[in-house]
Amino acid sequence: MKKIAILGSTGSIGTQTLQVIDENNCAKVQALSVYSNISLAEKQIRKYKPEIVAVMLEDKAKELKIKVADTSTKIVSGLEGICECATYNTVDTVVTAVVGVSGLIPTISAIESGKNIALANKETLVAGGEIVMPLAKKNGVKILPVDSEHSAIFQSCNGDSSKIKKILLTASGGPFLGRKKEEIYNMTPEDALKHPNWSMGAKVTIDSSTLMNKGLEVIEARHLFDVEPENIQVIIQPQSIIHSMVEYQDNSVIAQLSTPDMKLPISYALTYPERKYCGTSSVDFYTLGSITFAQPDTETFPCLKYAFDAIKVGGTMPSVMNGANEIAVAKFLNGEIKYGNIPEIIYKTMSEHKSISNPSLQDILDADIWARQKALEVI
Protein backbone atom coordinates (compact mmCIF):
# COMPACT_ATOMS: atom_id res chain seq x y z
CA MET A 1 0.00 0.00 0.00
CA LYS A 2 1.35 3.43 -0.96
CA LYS A 3 1.88 6.05 1.71
CA ILE A 4 0.77 9.33 0.21
CA ALA A 5 0.72 13.08 0.57
CA ILE A 6 -2.13 14.87 -1.22
CA LEU A 7 -1.27 18.46 -2.08
CA GLY A 8 -4.60 20.20 -2.65
CA SER A 9 -6.72 17.68 -0.71
CA THR A 10 -9.79 19.94 -0.57
CA GLY A 11 -10.09 20.39 -4.36
CA SER A 12 -11.83 18.36 -7.04
CA ILE A 13 -8.90 15.95 -7.59
CA GLY A 14 -7.95 15.92 -3.89
CA THR A 15 -11.42 14.92 -2.69
CA GLN A 16 -11.79 12.33 -5.47
CA THR A 17 -8.42 10.84 -4.44
CA LEU A 18 -9.84 10.37 -0.95
CA GLN A 19 -13.01 8.79 -2.44
CA VAL A 20 -10.82 6.31 -4.34
CA ILE A 21 -9.05 5.41 -1.09
CA ASP A 22 -12.44 4.98 0.65
CA GLU A 23 -13.49 2.62 -2.14
CA ASN A 24 -10.42 0.42 -2.61
CA ASN A 25 -8.09 1.17 0.30
CA CYS A 26 -5.14 1.54 -2.10
CA ALA A 27 -3.17 4.07 -0.04
CA LYS A 28 -2.57 5.37 3.47
CA VAL A 29 -2.83 9.16 3.85
CA GLN A 30 0.22 10.55 5.65
CA ALA A 31 0.09 14.23 4.68
CA LEU A 32 -2.39 16.75 3.25
CA SER A 33 -2.20 20.35 2.13
CA VAL A 34 -4.86 23.01 1.53
CA TYR A 35 -4.89 26.69 0.67
CA SER A 36 -7.53 28.02 3.10
CA ASN A 37 -10.43 25.54 3.41
CA ILE A 38 -9.80 24.54 7.01
CA SER A 39 -13.32 23.30 7.74
CA LEU A 40 -12.91 20.53 5.17
CA ALA A 41 -9.29 20.03 6.28
CA GLU A 42 -10.51 19.41 9.82
CA LYS A 43 -12.99 16.75 8.61
CA GLN A 44 -10.21 15.10 6.57
CA ILE A 45 -7.87 15.12 9.60
CA ARG A 46 -10.49 13.42 11.79
CA LYS A 47 -11.27 10.79 9.16
CA TYR A 48 -7.83 9.98 7.68
CA LYS A 49 -5.57 10.85 10.63
CA PRO A 50 -2.63 12.21 8.60
CA GLU A 51 0.63 12.86 10.43
CA ILE A 52 1.01 16.37 9.01
CA VAL A 53 -1.22 18.97 7.30
CA ALA A 54 -0.11 22.22 5.67
CA VAL A 55 -2.32 25.29 5.23
CA MET A 56 -1.00 27.89 2.81
CA LEU A 57 -2.48 30.89 4.67
CA GLU A 58 -0.76 31.50 8.04
CA ASP A 59 -3.83 32.77 9.94
CA LYS A 60 -5.94 29.83 8.72
CA ALA A 61 -3.18 27.45 9.82
CA LYS A 62 -3.30 28.97 13.32
CA GLU A 63 -7.10 28.51 13.42
CA LEU A 64 -6.83 24.90 12.29
CA LYS A 65 -4.18 24.17 14.91
CA ILE A 66 -6.64 25.20 17.63
CA LYS A 67 -9.52 23.21 16.08
CA VAL A 68 -7.52 19.95 15.94
CA ALA A 69 -5.51 20.39 19.15
CA ASP A 70 -7.04 17.11 20.42
CA THR A 71 -5.46 15.12 17.54
CA SER A 72 -1.83 14.14 16.95
CA THR A 73 -1.70 15.80 13.48
CA LYS A 74 1.05 18.39 13.13
CA ILE A 75 -0.13 21.64 11.45
CA VAL A 76 2.33 23.67 9.39
CA SER A 77 1.88 26.68 7.13
CA GLY A 78 2.96 28.51 3.99
CA LEU A 79 4.93 27.20 1.02
CA GLU A 80 7.54 25.85 3.43
CA GLY A 81 4.81 23.81 5.15
CA ILE A 82 3.54 22.44 1.82
CA CYS A 83 7.12 21.42 0.95
CA GLU A 84 7.43 19.75 4.36
CA CYS A 85 4.37 17.64 3.48
CA ALA A 86 5.77 16.90 0.00
CA THR A 87 9.04 15.64 1.48
CA TYR A 88 7.70 14.04 4.69
CA ASN A 89 9.77 11.01 5.63
CA THR A 90 6.95 8.43 5.78
CA VAL A 91 5.53 9.49 2.38
CA ASP A 92 6.50 7.53 -0.75
CA THR A 93 4.11 9.10 -3.31
CA VAL A 94 2.92 12.68 -3.64
CA VAL A 95 -0.40 13.38 -5.38
CA THR A 96 0.00 16.91 -6.77
CA ALA A 97 -3.54 18.26 -6.96
CA VAL A 98 -3.00 21.97 -6.30
CA VAL A 99 -4.04 24.31 -9.08
CA GLY A 100 -1.64 26.46 -11.08
CA VAL A 101 2.10 26.97 -11.06
CA SER A 102 2.00 27.00 -7.24
CA GLY A 103 2.58 23.25 -7.57
CA LEU A 104 6.02 23.64 -9.15
CA ILE A 105 8.22 24.18 -6.06
CA PRO A 106 6.56 21.49 -3.89
CA THR A 107 6.78 19.00 -6.78
CA ILE A 108 10.48 19.73 -7.25
CA SER A 109 11.04 19.32 -3.48
CA ALA A 110 9.23 15.97 -3.55
CA ILE A 111 11.29 14.74 -6.50
CA GLU A 112 14.53 15.84 -4.85
CA SER A 113 13.65 13.81 -1.79
CA GLY A 114 12.96 10.72 -3.90
CA LYS A 115 9.14 10.66 -3.81
CA ASN A 116 7.17 9.28 -6.75
CA ILE A 117 4.68 11.76 -8.16
CA ALA A 118 1.04 11.13 -9.12
CA LEU A 119 0.72 14.26 -11.22
CA ALA A 120 -2.60 16.06 -11.68
CA ASN A 121 -1.11 19.57 -11.54
CA LYS A 122 -0.37 20.02 -15.25
CA GLU A 123 0.83 23.64 -14.87
CA THR A 124 3.95 22.27 -13.12
CA LEU A 125 5.05 20.46 -16.28
CA VAL A 126 3.89 23.24 -18.58
CA ALA A 127 6.04 25.85 -16.84
CA GLY A 128 8.85 23.62 -15.60
CA GLY A 129 8.86 20.48 -17.75
CA GLU A 130 12.35 21.19 -19.09
CA ILE A 131 13.79 20.89 -15.57
CA VAL A 132 11.26 18.63 -13.83
CA MET A 133 11.61 15.63 -16.18
CA PRO A 134 15.46 15.47 -16.08
CA LEU A 135 15.29 15.92 -12.29
CA ALA A 136 12.87 12.99 -11.97
CA LYS A 137 15.20 10.86 -14.09
CA LYS A 138 18.24 11.86 -12.05
CA ASN A 139 16.48 10.99 -8.79
CA GLY A 140 15.01 7.75 -10.15
CA VAL A 141 11.43 8.76 -9.35
CA LYS A 142 8.33 7.93 -11.38
CA ILE A 143 5.92 10.59 -12.60
CA LEU A 144 2.61 8.82 -13.03
CA PRO A 145 -0.07 10.82 -14.87
CA VAL A 146 -3.42 11.55 -13.23
CA ASP A 147 -4.73 13.78 -16.03
CA SER A 148 -7.17 11.45 -17.83
CA GLU A 149 -5.65 11.93 -21.30
CA HIS A 150 -2.12 11.24 -20.09
CA SER A 151 -3.27 8.26 -18.08
CA ALA A 152 -4.91 7.00 -21.29
CA ILE A 153 -1.68 7.47 -23.25
CA PHE A 154 0.30 5.78 -20.47
CA GLN A 155 -2.14 2.85 -20.44
CA SER A 156 -2.24 2.63 -24.25
CA CYS A 157 1.53 2.30 -24.50
CA ASN A 158 1.87 0.20 -21.37
CA GLY A 159 4.13 2.76 -19.77
CA ASP A 160 6.68 2.66 -22.62
CA SER A 161 6.34 5.65 -24.92
CA SER A 162 9.64 5.07 -26.75
CA LYS A 163 8.01 3.39 -29.78
CA ILE A 164 5.08 5.79 -30.21
CA LYS A 165 4.86 7.50 -33.60
CA LYS A 166 2.09 9.87 -32.65
CA ILE A 167 -0.10 10.85 -29.72
CA LEU A 168 -3.78 11.40 -30.51
CA LEU A 169 -4.92 13.64 -27.68
CA THR A 170 -8.69 13.78 -27.36
CA ALA A 171 -10.73 16.78 -26.21
CA SER A 172 -14.43 17.13 -25.37
CA GLY A 173 -14.47 20.57 -27.02
CA GLY A 174 -16.04 22.11 -23.89
CA PRO A 175 -19.38 23.94 -23.54
CA PHE A 176 -18.84 26.18 -26.60
CA LEU A 177 -18.09 23.44 -29.13
CA GLY A 178 -19.45 24.39 -32.54
CA ARG A 179 -19.85 28.08 -31.65
CA LYS A 180 -18.01 30.91 -33.44
CA LYS A 181 -15.66 33.53 -32.03
CA GLU A 182 -18.21 36.40 -32.11
CA GLU A 183 -20.85 34.23 -30.42
CA ILE A 184 -18.70 33.42 -27.39
CA TYR A 185 -16.85 36.74 -26.89
CA ASN A 186 -19.24 37.93 -24.16
CA MET A 187 -19.94 34.62 -22.44
CA THR A 188 -20.26 34.84 -18.64
CA PRO A 189 -18.36 32.75 -16.06
CA GLU A 190 -21.64 30.91 -15.42
CA ASP A 191 -21.86 29.89 -19.12
CA ALA A 192 -18.20 28.86 -19.27
CA LEU A 193 -18.36 26.84 -16.04
CA LYS A 194 -21.00 24.48 -17.50
CA HIS A 195 -18.78 21.63 -18.72
CA PRO A 196 -20.80 19.01 -20.61
CA ASN A 197 -19.00 15.88 -19.27
CA TRP A 198 -16.67 16.62 -16.35
CA SER A 199 -17.12 18.23 -12.94
CA MET A 200 -13.82 19.96 -12.09
CA GLY A 201 -12.31 22.96 -10.29
CA ALA A 202 -13.15 26.41 -11.73
CA LYS A 203 -9.76 27.13 -13.33
CA VAL A 204 -9.49 23.89 -15.29
CA THR A 205 -13.17 24.19 -16.34
CA ILE A 206 -12.53 27.63 -17.86
CA ASP A 207 -9.36 26.28 -19.48
CA SER A 208 -11.45 23.47 -20.99
CA SER A 209 -13.88 25.97 -22.48
CA THR A 210 -11.09 28.01 -24.17
CA LEU A 211 -9.18 24.85 -25.24
CA MET A 212 -6.24 26.18 -23.22
CA ASN A 213 -6.63 23.03 -21.14
CA LYS A 214 -5.88 21.01 -24.25
CA GLY A 215 -2.95 23.29 -25.02
CA LEU A 216 -1.57 22.75 -21.51
CA GLU A 217 -2.07 19.02 -22.03
CA VAL A 218 -0.14 19.08 -25.33
CA ILE A 219 2.83 20.54 -23.43
CA GLU A 220 2.32 18.10 -20.56
CA ALA A 221 2.29 15.17 -23.04
CA ARG A 222 5.37 16.46 -24.82
CA HIS A 223 7.32 16.32 -21.55
CA LEU A 224 5.82 13.17 -20.02
CA PHE A 225 6.21 11.02 -23.13
CA ASP A 226 9.10 12.77 -24.92
CA VAL A 227 7.11 13.14 -28.16
CA GLU A 228 7.74 16.09 -30.49
CA PRO A 229 4.86 18.63 -30.68
CA GLU A 230 4.36 17.94 -34.41
CA ASN A 231 3.59 14.32 -33.46
CA ILE A 232 0.81 15.32 -31.09
CA GLN A 233 -2.57 15.66 -32.77
CA VAL A 234 -5.60 17.04 -30.95
CA ILE A 235 -8.92 15.41 -31.85
CA ILE A 236 -12.33 16.57 -30.67
CA GLN A 237 -14.27 13.60 -29.25
CA PRO A 238 -17.33 15.18 -27.61
CA GLN A 239 -18.59 12.13 -25.69
CA SER A 240 -15.36 11.96 -23.59
CA ILE A 241 -15.25 8.17 -23.80
CA ILE A 242 -11.93 7.79 -25.62
CA HIS A 243 -9.50 9.49 -23.27
CA SER A 244 -6.62 9.47 -25.80
CA MET A 245 -4.83 7.16 -28.20
CA VAL A 246 -1.36 6.31 -29.46
CA GLU A 247 -0.34 5.46 -33.00
CA TYR A 248 2.63 3.21 -33.81
CA GLN A 249 4.94 2.98 -36.87
CA ASP A 250 2.61 0.49 -38.58
CA ASN A 251 -0.32 2.96 -38.12
CA SER A 252 -1.94 0.72 -35.56
CA VAL A 253 -3.88 2.81 -33.03
CA ILE A 254 -4.43 1.79 -29.39
CA ALA A 255 -6.93 3.73 -27.27
CA GLN A 256 -8.13 3.74 -23.67
CA LEU A 257 -11.89 4.04 -23.12
CA SER A 258 -13.95 4.48 -19.98
CA THR A 259 -16.76 6.63 -18.59
CA PRO A 260 -15.63 10.21 -17.86
CA ASP A 261 -14.72 9.81 -14.18
CA MET A 262 -11.42 11.08 -12.73
CA LYS A 263 -11.49 8.37 -10.07
CA LEU A 264 -10.20 5.88 -12.65
CA PRO A 265 -6.95 7.67 -13.63
CA ILE A 266 -6.40 8.67 -9.98
CA SER A 267 -6.75 5.04 -8.90
CA TYR A 268 -4.52 3.77 -11.71
CA ALA A 269 -1.74 6.19 -10.71
CA LEU A 270 -1.98 4.87 -7.13
CA THR A 271 -2.22 1.15 -7.94
CA TYR A 272 -0.02 0.91 -11.08
CA PRO A 273 0.89 -1.64 -12.36
CA GLU A 274 -2.16 -3.27 -10.69
CA ARG A 275 -5.78 -2.26 -11.32
CA LYS A 276 -8.43 -1.99 -8.63
CA TYR A 277 -12.13 -1.20 -8.83
CA CYS A 278 -12.55 2.41 -7.70
CA GLY A 279 -16.28 3.08 -7.93
CA THR A 280 -16.57 3.95 -11.64
CA SER A 281 -19.27 2.51 -13.92
CA SER A 282 -18.78 0.50 -17.14
CA VAL A 283 -19.19 2.11 -20.54
CA ASP A 284 -22.64 1.17 -21.83
CA PHE A 285 -21.95 1.05 -25.57
CA TYR A 286 -25.58 0.27 -26.50
CA THR A 287 -26.79 3.46 -24.78
CA LEU A 288 -23.83 5.48 -26.03
CA GLY A 289 -24.61 4.55 -29.64
CA SER A 290 -21.81 6.48 -31.32
CA ILE A 291 -18.45 8.09 -30.76
CA THR A 292 -17.68 11.02 -33.06
CA PHE A 293 -14.54 12.89 -34.05
CA ALA A 294 -13.74 16.38 -35.37
CA GLN A 295 -10.89 18.79 -35.95
CA PRO A 296 -10.46 21.60 -33.37
CA ASP A 297 -11.47 25.10 -34.50
CA THR A 298 -8.36 27.13 -33.63
CA GLU A 299 -9.85 30.28 -35.17
CA THR A 300 -12.49 30.33 -32.43
CA PHE A 301 -10.24 28.76 -29.78
CA PRO A 302 -6.76 30.20 -30.49
CA CYS A 303 -5.35 29.22 -27.06
CA LEU A 304 -4.65 25.76 -28.44
CA LYS A 305 -2.53 27.29 -31.19
CA TYR A 306 -0.68 29.49 -28.67
CA ALA A 307 0.28 26.38 -26.68
CA PHE A 308 1.77 24.76 -29.79
CA ASP A 309 3.64 28.05 -30.45
CA ALA A 310 4.89 28.14 -26.84
CA ILE A 311 6.21 24.58 -26.83
CA LYS A 312 7.90 25.06 -30.20
CA VAL A 313 9.75 28.11 -28.84
CA GLY A 314 10.36 26.29 -25.54
CA GLY A 315 12.54 27.70 -22.75
CA THR A 316 10.59 30.19 -20.62
CA MET A 317 7.78 30.74 -23.19
CA PRO A 318 5.44 28.01 -21.84
CA SER A 319 5.83 29.49 -18.33
CA VAL A 320 4.88 32.92 -19.72
CA MET A 321 1.86 31.51 -21.53
CA ASN A 322 0.77 29.73 -18.37
CA GLY A 323 1.26 32.79 -16.12
CA ALA A 324 -0.71 35.02 -18.51
CA ASN A 325 -3.49 32.43 -18.68
CA GLU A 326 -3.70 32.14 -14.89
CA ILE A 327 -4.14 35.91 -14.60
CA ALA A 328 -6.65 36.10 -17.46
CA VAL A 329 -8.77 33.25 -16.06
CA ALA A 330 -8.74 34.74 -12.53
CA LYS A 331 -9.79 38.16 -13.88
CA PHE A 332 -12.54 36.58 -15.99
CA LEU A 333 -13.88 34.59 -13.02
CA ASN A 334 -13.91 37.85 -11.01
CA GLY A 335 -15.98 39.54 -13.69
CA GLU A 336 -13.18 42.03 -14.50
CA ILE A 337 -12.66 41.09 -18.16
CA LYS A 338 -14.69 39.61 -21.00
CA TYR A 339 -14.38 35.96 -22.03
CA GLY A 340 -12.96 37.04 -25.39
CA ASN A 341 -10.17 38.95 -23.61
CA ILE A 342 -8.61 35.72 -22.30
CA PRO A 343 -6.84 34.71 -25.55
CA GLU A 344 -6.06 38.37 -26.34
CA ILE A 345 -4.17 38.79 -23.05
CA ILE A 346 -2.23 35.57 -23.55
CA TYR A 347 -1.30 36.52 -27.13
CA LYS A 348 -0.14 40.04 -26.19
CA THR A 349 1.90 38.78 -23.23
CA MET A 350 3.61 36.03 -25.24
CA SER A 351 4.36 38.49 -28.08
CA GLU A 352 6.39 40.67 -25.72
CA HIS A 353 8.48 37.88 -24.22
CA LYS A 354 11.98 36.93 -25.33
CA SER A 355 12.32 33.31 -24.31
CA ILE A 356 15.38 32.11 -22.36
CA SER A 357 16.64 28.72 -23.59
CA ASN A 358 17.65 25.97 -21.15
CA PRO A 359 16.13 27.92 -18.25
CA SER A 360 16.98 27.41 -14.59
CA LEU A 361 14.20 27.12 -12.02
CA GLN A 362 14.79 30.79 -11.18
CA ASP A 363 14.42 31.76 -14.88
CA ILE A 364 11.09 29.90 -15.00
CA LEU A 365 9.80 31.51 -11.81
CA ASP A 366 10.98 34.97 -12.98
CA ALA A 367 9.25 34.44 -16.34
CA ASP A 368 6.04 33.52 -14.49
CA ILE A 369 6.18 36.72 -12.40
CA TRP A 370 7.02 38.80 -15.48
CA ALA A 371 4.08 37.28 -17.37
CA ARG A 372 1.64 37.99 -14.53
CA GLN A 373 2.68 41.66 -14.44
CA LYS A 374 2.62 41.98 -18.22
CA ALA A 375 -0.81 40.33 -18.43
CA LEU A 376 -2.18 42.94 -16.02
CA GLU A 377 -0.67 45.75 -18.14
CA VAL A 378 -2.05 44.52 -21.47
CA ILE A 379 -5.64 44.06 -20.17
Ligand code: NDP
Ligand atom coordinates in the same frame (compact mmCIF):
# COMPACT_ATOMS: atom_id res chain seq x y z
P1 NDP B 1 -9.47 22.84 -7.38
O1 NDP B 1 -9.53 24.30 -7.58
O2 NDP B 1 -10.74 22.07 -7.23
O3 NDP B 1 -8.57 22.51 -6.08
C1 NDP B 1 -7.33 23.10 -5.88
C2 NDP B 1 -6.70 22.63 -4.58
O4 NDP B 1 -5.44 23.29 -4.40
C3 NDP B 1 -7.51 22.94 -3.32
O5 NDP B 1 -7.22 21.99 -2.34
C4 NDP B 1 -6.96 24.33 -2.92
O6 NDP B 1 -7.13 24.57 -1.51
C5 NDP B 1 -5.49 24.18 -3.26
N1 NDP B 1 -4.86 25.42 -3.71
C6 NDP B 1 -5.39 26.40 -4.49
N2 NDP B 1 -4.50 27.40 -4.71
C7 NDP B 1 -3.39 27.06 -4.03
C8 NDP B 1 -2.13 27.70 -3.84
N3 NDP B 1 -1.83 28.88 -4.40
N4 NDP B 1 -1.20 27.08 -3.08
C9 NDP B 1 -1.48 25.89 -2.50
N5 NDP B 1 -2.65 25.23 -2.64
C10 NDP B 1 -3.60 25.80 -3.39
O7 NDP B 1 -8.60 22.24 -8.56
P2 NDP B 1 -8.75 20.83 -9.33
O8 NDP B 1 -8.76 19.72 -8.33
O9 NDP B 1 -9.81 20.92 -10.33
O10 NDP B 1 -7.38 20.81 -10.14
C11 NDP B 1 -6.14 20.55 -9.53
C12 NDP B 1 -5.11 20.32 -10.63
O11 NDP B 1 -5.43 19.13 -11.32
C13 NDP B 1 -5.07 21.44 -11.67
O12 NDP B 1 -3.75 21.63 -12.10
C14 NDP B 1 -5.90 20.87 -12.82
O13 NDP B 1 -5.52 21.39 -14.08
C15 NDP B 1 -5.59 19.39 -12.70
N6 NDP B 1 -6.63 18.51 -13.25
C16 NDP B 1 -7.89 18.56 -12.72
C17 NDP B 1 -8.89 17.75 -13.19
C18 NDP B 1 -10.23 17.71 -12.56
O14 NDP B 1 -11.05 16.87 -12.94
N7 NDP B 1 -10.53 18.55 -11.60
C19 NDP B 1 -8.64 16.84 -14.34
C20 NDP B 1 -7.27 16.82 -14.76
C21 NDP B 1 -6.32 17.64 -14.24
P3 NDP B 1 -8.47 25.30 -0.93
O15 NDP B 1 -9.59 24.33 -1.15
O16 NDP B 1 -8.15 25.50 0.51
O17 NDP B 1 -8.64 26.56 -1.71
Ligand code: MG
Ligand atom coordinates in the same frame (compact mmCIF):
# COMPACT_ATOMS: atom_id res chain seq x y z
MG1 MG C 1 -7.36 16.26 -18.92
